[in-house]
Amino acid sequence: MKFHAHVGVVETRDEQTLNEVLVIAKMEGKLLARLAPNLAVLEVDDAREVLETLEKLGKHPKVMR
Amino acid sequence: MNPATAKRACNYRTGEADLLSVLEIVIAQQPRVLKGGQPNLTFFRAANEALISPDDEQGAAGFVQVEFWLALARSAGLTAIVEGSLAVTAKADAFWSLPADQRRERLQQAWLAAGDVSEFALTPEIELPGMRKTRTVDVLSDVPLPAKLIAARKAILRHIQAIKTELALPKFCMQMEENARDLFIDHSDDKSWRQVYYRGIRERGGNEDIERAGAWQRVEGSVIRLVCEMILPNLGLAAYDAARGVIEPPAELPPTQPAEVVVQPNFEVVALGEGGDASALWKLARISAPAPARRVRKYVLQRGRFANALARGFGPEELITFVASLSRTPLPQNVRYALQDWGQSTESIRIWPDALLIEAEGVEDLATTLPRALADKLQLGVLPGGHRACPMPEIAQLRPNLPPRKQLFDYSRQLPRVLFPAQGLVINAPRETLHFRARRLLELLTAQESADRYALDAAKVADTAGKLGAGDVRQRFEAALAEDAGSALNLALRSWTGEFGSVFAGPAEILVCENLDQARALASLPEFSAWVERSLSPTAYVLKAGSSDKVWAVLTKLGVKPRKGK
Numbered sequence: 225m226k227f228h229a230h231v232g233v234v235e236t237r238d239e240q241t242l243n244e245v246l247v248i249a250k251m252e253g254k255l256l257a258r259l260a261p262n263l264a265v266l267e268v269d270d271a272r273e274v275l276e277t278l279e280k281l282g283k284h285p286k287v288m289r
Numbered sequence: 290m291n292p293a294t295a296k297r298a299c300n301y302r303t304g305e306a307d308l309l310s311v312l313e314i315v316i317a318q319q320p321r322v323l324k325g326g327q328p329n330l331t332f333f334r335a336a337n338e339a340l341i342s343p344d345d346e347q348g349a350a351g352f353v354q355v356e357f358w359l360a361l362a363r364s365a366g367l368t369a370i371v372e373g374s375l376a377v378t379a380k381a382d383a384f385w386s387l388p389a390d391q392r393r394e395r396l397q398q399a400w401l402a403a404g405d406v407s408e409f410a411l412t413p414e415i416e417l418p419g420m421r422k423t424r425t426v427d428v429l430s431d432v433p434l435p436a437k438l439i440a441a442r443k444a445i446l447r448h449i450q451a452i453k454t455e456l457a458l459p460k461f462c463m464q465m466e467e468n469a470r471d472l473f474i475d476h477s478d479d480k481s482w483r484q485v486y487y488r489g490i491r492e493r494g495g496n497e498d499i500e501r502a503g504a505w506q507r508v509e510g511s512v513i514r515l516v517c518e519m520i521l522p523n524l525g526l527a528a529y530d531a532a533r534g535v536i537e538p539p540a541e542l543p544p545t546q547p548a549e550v551v552v553q554p555n556f557e558v559v560a561l562g563e564g565g566d567a568s569a570l571w572k573l574a575r576i577s578a579p580a581p582a583r584r585v586r587k588y589v590l591q592r593g594r595f596a597n598a599l600a601r602g603f604g605p606e607e608l609i610t611f612v613a614s615l616s617r618t619p620l621p622q623n624v625r626y627a628l629q630d631w632g633q634s635t636e637s638i639r640i641w642p643d644a645l646l647i648e649a650e651g652v653e654d655l656a657t658t659l660p661r662a663l664a665d666k667l668q669l670g671v672l673p674g675g676h677r678a679c680p681m682p683e684i685a686q687l688r689p690n691l692p693p694r695k696q697l698f699d700y701s702r703q704l705p706r707v708l709f710p711a712q713g714l715v716i717n718a719p720r721e722t723l724h725f726r727a728r729r730l731l732e733l734l735t736a737q738e739s740a741d742r743y744a745l746d747a748a749k750v751a752d753t754a755g756k757l758g759a760g761d762v763r764q765r766f767e768a769a770l771a772e773d774a775g776s777a778l779n780l781a782l783r784s785w786t787g788e789f790g791s792v793f794a795g796p797a798e799i800l801v802c803e804n805l806d807q808a809r810a811l812a813s814l815p816e817f818s819a820w821v822e823r824s825l826s827p828t829a830y831v832l833k834a835g836s837s838d839k840v841w842a843v844l845t846k847l848g849v850k851p852r853k854g855k
Contacts, residue, residue: 228646230701233678237637256725260673271642284596285638289680
């Protein structure tokens with residue numbers, strides 16, 4: 225096991241949804257890792273940007289704080 | 290005394306309703322906190338208007354009740370300052386989920402131990418010039434420090450609890466002066482020249498400190514009156530009959546009545562009346578935009594706030610059932626469908642903006658390998674692939690629970706350099722040391738040759754440089770290397786990113802002059818620029834193919850005999 229502190233994590237229902245989220249937020253090229261088809265790891269700032277973008281578009285993901 | 294606090298009939302139920310209103314305004318406004326640690330005037334006005342019996346803003350007292358509830362909420366941990374704004378806490382959720390009698394007890398205990406509540410600052414009849422700005426006490430001041438206030442509260446409560454039937458408030462204040470004169474401030478040396486004034490305490494609007502002689506009732510008496518008229522009844526520690534001006538033992542807590550709630554098709558939830566189950570109203574406030582207003586509370590169901598509630602651990606159906614259970618009438622169809630849609634939409638994307646991620650390596654099953662104590666402490670969410678995540682805890686709390694020899698990569702700091710240049714274009718990268726940034730870099734620039742061995746890949750380097758820029762690629766690469774890149778790695782990377790131009794190697798025609806003057810003389814010939822491909826130095830040039838014969842011809846015509854290289 226490895227411990228990664230202060231990373232952003234995005235998990236979606238399916239692969240397609242994650243692809244859409246990353247395209248909408250223009251984050252395809254900024255991924256740190258894609259650990260599963262529907263699981264992406266980002267830098268913290270990038271994850272916040274994803275969140276802001278989604279909220280601006282009226283989508284309200286489940287934010288785990 | 291402020292009319293609102295002196296004449297109203299307050300008890301624990303009205304007090305709790307007021308606290309609920311103040312916290313609902315915190316939820317609705319999430320006010321920025323100013324330098325003095327308090328929210329702005331807009332917040333105070335809104336919170337005051339939401340009270341069952343608001344204070345008179347124009348009067349001298351200001352917003353005594355709101356200040357009191359805010360200070361008590363802060364002391365009880367129900368609010369906290371988060372990124373410069375006042376916010377309610379998870380502790381507040383836990384508080385409102387308790388039964389009414391336990392909530393009352395918690396509030397009573399919180400007040401008795403509160404360091405943030407200063408009854409002297411709240412008392413309308415006096416003012417403390419030294420506390421205006423920062424709410425800290427000047428050294429040369431008689432304003433009691435928190436420890437003294439805490440002891441004084443307990444003493445007042447002991448005297449109040451000794452009242453069997455009723456006692457007029459003025460008489461109680463007289464008794465306190467006689468029996469507990471030093472309750473707040475030491476009067477043992479009042480005849481001394483040093484103890485002439487209440488230092489740092491003035492009558493409201495006054496220009497100088499109050500003289501001690503004969504002023505106990507104006508200072509300590511006023512504070513005790515505030516405690517008896519407002520604080521004790523609101524906390525259910527005593528009853529105060531404002532019409533007759535008497536203190537009585539507190540009444541039994543009446544049973545909780547369900548809130549009278551109507552859910553409207555426009556997503557407004559209206560709760561009527563002063564009472565109502567505060568616990569249910571709080572839960573409603575946490576999934577909506579609350580707008581408390583005395584005897585009518587409105588809660589507007591909103592997608593974002595509903596999503597936030599789901600993130601706090603509620604299920605969508607659980608919340609829909611909860612809203613439906615509150616309503617006297619069936620939940621409007623459009624509201625039900627919208628809530629279901631919001632729930633599905635929210636549940637389809639989960640984001641941890643700042644997380645601790647525990648990565649399962651290979652076929653590792655974290656359910657069995659992760660230490661139990663750590664798993665219990667962190668309340669980890671299970672992710673696809675068996676990985677785990679939770680909101681980022683304090684690293685200091687985390688380290689003692691980490692399994693031995695397991696590294697913690699902290700992405701808020703510079704990560705360890707884990708790529709080791711080897712022979713030629715090969716890079717060794719032991720997989721157990723690899724963090725995501727290094728792995729990402731290897732993906733972008735190399736082809737994997739074996740488990741821990743990678744080779745720089747021309748096509749990938751060129752592709753990545755096209756997206757990120759040559760400088761950025763080199764910077765990231767150098768930052769990840771544990772040692773200086775060998776000459777081969779360096780040359781290849783910088784050539785493939787386009788940072789280095791193409792290199793020429795092969796036979797060439799060159800023109801070499803003996804000195805600078807000779808070079809200048811040659812360069813002034815009109816044919817010169819047609820011969821030269823590029824300058825190598827001020828006295829040496831690469832010639833275009835076939836130009837050396839032309840140079841010979843021109844110079845021979847001038848009678849100058851050039852040397853010919855071997």
